[in-house]
Amino acid sequence: MSAATIWRCWAALMLLLAATTASAFVPLGSFNIVVSLAIAIIKALIVLLVFMELRASKGLVRAFAAAGFFWLLIMIVLTGADYWHRTDARAPIDRFES
Amino acid sequence: MNAPHQPSYLSATVGIRSWLLTTDHKRIALLYFAGITFFFFIGGIAATLIRLELITPGPTLGSPDFYNRLFTMHGIIMVWFFLIPSIPTTMGNFILPMMIGARDLAFPRLNLASWYLYMAGGLITLAALVLGGLDTGWTFYEPYSTFYATGYLILGVFGIFVSGFSSILTGLNFIVTVHKLRAPGMTWYRLPVFVWSTYATSLILVLATPVLAMTLLMLLAERVLHVGIFSPQLGGDPILFQHMFWFYSHPAVYIMILPSMGVISEVVPVFARKPLFGYTFVVWCSIAIAAIGFLVWGHHMFVAGQALYASLAFSFLSYLVAVPSAIKVFNWVATLHEGWIRFDAPMLYAFGFIGLFTIGGLTGLFLAALAVDVHVTDTYFVVAHFHYIMVGGAVMGFFAGLHYWWPKMTGRLYPDYWARFAAILAFFGFNLTFFPQFILGYLGMPRRYQSYPPEFQVWHVLSSAGASILAAGYALPLFYFAWSILRGPRAPANPWGATGLEWSTRSPPPPENFVETPTVVRAPYQYVQGEPRMQAGDV
Amino acid sequence: MSERAIGFQYATIAQQREASTLGMWAFLATEVLFFGALIAAYLNYRIWFGEEFIAAASLTKVALGTANTAVLLTSSACMAMAVTTFDAGSKRAPIMWLAATAALGLLFVAIKATEWWLEYQEQLVPALNFDLARHGGVAEIFFIFYFCATGLHALHLLIGIGIVTWLAVGIGRGRIEPAGSTTRLVGLYWHFVDIVWIFLFPLIYLAGRTT
Numbered sequence: 001m002s003a004a005t006i007w008r009c010w011a012a013l014m015l016l017l018a019a020t021t022a023s024a025f026v027p028l029g030s031f032n033i034v035v036s037l038a039i040a041i042i043k044a045l046i047v048l049l050v051f052m053e054l055r056a057s058k059g060l061v062r063a064f065a066a067a068g069f070f071w072l073l074i075m076i077v078l079t080g081a082d083y084w085h086r087t088d089a090r091a092p093i094d095r096f097e098s
Numbered sequence: 099m100n101a102p103h104q105p106s107y108l109s110a111t112v113g114i115r116s117w118l119l120t121t122d123h124k125r126i127a128l129l130y131f132a133g134i135t136f137f138f139f140i141g142g143i144a145a146t147l148i149r150l151e152l153i154t155p156g157p158t159l160g161s162p163d164f165y166n167r168l169f170t171m172h173g174i175i176m177v178w179f180f181l182i183p184s185i186p187t188t189m190g191n192f193i194l195p196m197m198i199g200a201r202d203l204a205f206p207r208l209n210l211a212s213w214y215l216y217m218a219g220g221l222i223t224l225a226a227l228v229l230g231g232l233d234t235g236w237t238f239y240e241p242y243s244t245f246y247a248t249g250y251l252i253l254g255v256f257g258i259f260v261s262g263f264s265s266i267l268t269g270l271n272f273i274v275t276v277h278k279l280r281a282p283g284m285t286w287y288r289l290p291v292f293v294w295s296t297y298a299t300s301l302i303l304v305l306a307t308p309v310l311a312m313t314l315l316m317l318l319a320e321r322v323l324h325v326g327i328f329s330p331q332l333g334g335d336p337i338l339f340q341h342m343f344w345f346y347s348h349p350a351v352y353i354m355i356l357p358s359m360g361v362i363s364e365v366v367p368v369f370a371r372k373p374l375f376g377y378t379f380v381v382w383c384s385i386a387i388a389a390i391g392f393l394v395w396g397h398h399m400f401v402a403g404q405a406l407y408a409s410l411a412f413s414f415l416s417y418l419v420a421v422p423s424a425i426k427v428f429n430w431v432a433t434l435h436e437g438w439i440r441f442d443a444p445m446l447y448a449f450g451f452i453g454l455f456t457i458g459g460l461t462g463l464f465l466a467a468l469a470v471d472v473h474v475t476d477t478y479f480v481v482a483h484f485h486y487i488m489v490g491g492a493v494m495g496f497f498a499g500l501h502y503w504w505p506k507m508t509g510r511l512y513p514d515y516w517a518r519f520a521a522i523l524a525f526f527g528f529n530l531t532f533f534p535q536f537i538l539g540y541l542g543m544p545r546r547y548q549s550y551p552p553e554f555q556v557w558h559v560l561s562s563a564g565a566s567i568l569a570a571g572y573a574l575p576l577f578y579f580a581w582s583i584l585r586g587p588r589a590p591a592n593p594w595g596a597t598g599l600e601w602s603t604r605s606p607p608p609p610e611n612f613v614e615t616p617t618v619v620r621a622p623y624q625y626v627q628g629e630p631r632m633q634a635g636d637v
Numbered sequence: 638m639s640e641r642a643i644g645f646q647y648a649t650i651a652q653q654r655e656a657s658t659l660g661m662w663a664f665l666a667t668e669v670l671f672f673g674a675l676i677a678a679y680l681n682y683r684i685w686f687g688e689e690f691i692a693a694a695s696l697t698k699v700a701l702g703t704a705n706t707a708v709l710l711t712s713s714a715c716m717a718m719a720v721t722t723f724d725a726g727s728k729r730a731p732i733m734w735l736a737a738t739a740a741l742g743l744l745f746v747a748i749k750a751t752e753w754w755l756e757y758q759e760q761l762v763p764a765l766n767f768d769l770a771r772h773g774g775v776a777e778i779f780f781i782f783y784f785c786a787t788g789l790h791a792l793h794l795l796i797g798i799g800i801v802t803w804l805a806v807g808i809g810r811g812r813i814e815p816a817g818s819t820t821r822l823v824g825l826y827w828h829f830v831d832i833v834w835i836f837l838f839p840l841i842y843l844a845g846r847t848t
Binding site: 001002003006007009010013014017020021023024025026027028032033036037039040043044047048050051052053060061064065067068069071072075076079080082083084086 | 658659662663665666667668669670673674676677680681684685699703706707710711713714716717718720721722821824825828829831832835836838839842843844846847
Binding site for chain 2: 764
């Protein structure tokens with residue numbers, strides 16, 4: 001991790017920050033959050049791979065780094081499964097409610 | 099053998115500071131033993147009072163509010179201050195480093211900090227319970243717990259929050275230890291299954307407990323600040339609390355059972371004098387249980403109001419998680435097949451585990467079926483199901499491990515006869531206590547109810563009678579273990595003739611575990627039928 | 638975290654260093670799930686409440702938030718410079734970079750405190766003075782998330798500033814081994830706090846800006 005690499009990454013992060021803030025003001029509907037999260041993921045990857053040196057780390061370290069995010073994804077996806085489909089269908093037993 | 103001039107870890111240093119400031123994993127294990135034994139008996143007293151209360155259909159000991167506080171106390175203490183720490187912090191701390199040929203854990207001072215966090219959390223919650231307790235059940239469902247419940251919720255929940263950090267740090271310690279401190283030649287596939295099980299448990303400790311921490315913080319924010327995150331008054335969703343709570347609490351039950359499964363995988367080969375059948379399957383099933391266990395939490399919420407499609411997904415995944423557990427049961431039974439079985443106390447507990455865990459696990463499948471769950475959810479069927487696994491499974495596994503490793507940890511033997519008697523007593527008492535509860539639940543008796551229709555009384559009386567026998571079965575070890583420490587015969591290095599690095603060093607071990615770092619050359623459980631004793635030095 | 642001695646359970650200092658690194662990453666994984674749980678709850682409510690929840694985000698101060706993000710990203714670069722210059726054998730350079738890191742951290746906290754003060758002025762603080770009639774219950778839930786998330790993040794940042802200061806002092810007094818991992822481990826923690834903010838920023842500040 002040389003000084004030049006660090007400052008190049010810093011410049012990239014600043015550009016991405018400008019891009020994400022600017023994109024928030026562009027009406028993209030439900031695509032806005034997709035864009036802003038995608039940019040956030042890229043920024044996080046820069047910090048993880050370069051500043052936190054995952055680029056140069058062994059597989060085991062990378063597995064540890066990935067594990068938290070992967071498990072979080074499980075939580076988001078499966079709870080989301082509830083919230084996306086809350087009013088889609090009612091269970092038959094609901095028919096017995098007055 | 100025991101050279102008198104070489105001190106063991108017990109006698110190497112003296113004085114209370116050498117215990118309270120120790121970083122020796124073996125001494126920390128004993129500190130934890132003291133803690134969990136204390137909390138086990140507190141939770142047991144609550145259970146006794148519950149069973150006394152339920153002998154009559156109406157109020158027996160006190161008001162319904164008193165009963166609510168009793169079962170809440172029983173649940174909180176048993177889950178967080180007994181079951182979750184039980185095997186990992188005691189036998190995990192003591193035996194795991196020895197099993198891998200290490201001198202201590204990766205972070206010994208962190209280990210001591212974990213104990214202090216556990217005790218602090220436990221005493222804080224105990225204070226809440228002594229001051230008057232809470233009546234929310236151990237699940238603290240919102241908005242009742244935050245807006246309507248009386249009692250010491252903030253104090254009680256804060257204690258659990260603090261002890262959660264103990265869990266996280268212990269799990270972290272074990273994971274790094276297993277990765278980094280294995281002795282030369284100790285490859286992953288030469289590790290005893292207890293190490294794999296503890297590793298899988300540690301994965302859950304590290305990945306699930308932080309979610310509980312956040313959930314409890316949000317709960318406290320609601321209670322303290324009177325803001326509605328999960329409360330319908332502000333349009334919040336009570337089910338979101340349940341999602342967050344169970345995302346931790348379902349994997350938590352695997353924290354409670356996986357270590358016991360690891361113990362059984364150690365005990366059965368020794369006392370059947372056969373290598374463990376299907377080692378590779380058993381170890382990967384441990385990992386699978388830990389992983390799939392994160393995907394099933396919604397089965398606690400089938401009738402709570404979550405989306406039907408989510409319920410379908412969780413039901414299917416719950417069936418899936420039963421598969422690795424079943425594979426393990428088949429492997430234990432296959433290990434027993436054509437073995438030379440000795441019915442020592444650890445083996446009796448292991449037998450109890452295999453049978454009772456199977457029943458508990460199968461009834462879990464009934465509950466995983468949506469159509470059945472609608473009828474038996476929140477009834478005694480669920481109560482019986484989880485007690486079969488937690489008590490018939492996890493606690494029996496704890497006692498199996500305790501009786502198996504007792505000579506190693508204390509350097510003393512205990513009386514066979516009384517130990518076996520206690521195991522059989524506990525087995526009968528357990529079944530008499532909890533089998534009637536399946537029937538009660540099927541007949542419609544709801545859980546957490548103090549009063550019930552008179553036609554249920556006969557089953558409750560049977561259950562309470564069983565509880566008294568079970569209590570005797572649990573109290574008995576206190577006596578013969580105390581006798582063992584005071585007057586028991588000294589134990590040799592390997593009283594059971596078992597394989598494993600922990601048996602190659604003295605009983606009790608020296609402070610640094612091994613005189614020289616061992617080198618491992620063979621797979622575990624290399625028992626040969628017809629050879630009752632391993633030679634000293636065989637590992 | 639002094640590395641003058643190898644722990645007796647380790648065979649080599651490299652083994653000890655690798656163990657510490659794994660330990661720190663395991664700890665960071667727990668923090669991902671800790672903050673992640675809050676973010677998951679936020680996302681679920683965003684799906685559940687839809688437009689009202691997103692609209693509440695427009696009440697946050699995007700200029701200050703963007704500035705703060707720039708501050709924190711720069712502090713990460715400074716932290717990375719501290720690690721690199723320390724590796725290269727210098728003592729003064731890492732101390733100055735660590736001081737810059739801590740100073741930027743404090744600047745972040747100051748800007749955050751300003752935001753909170755402004756939100757207090759605008760009656761947006763739940764439990765204190767949230768104007769329910771004007772903004773509605775959904776907005777209040779949004780702001781509960783806002784204060785929980787930014788509050789917990791600020792707490793982690795303050796702890797980080799303390800640790801960075803401790804490290805700078807330690808390097809100055811020669812107590813930190815150049816070949817050791819302490820500086821890196823502190824860096825890992827600091828960068829992680831930055832990553833948390835990288836994700837909180839769009840969720841809190843960038844929603845609801847197009848109406």
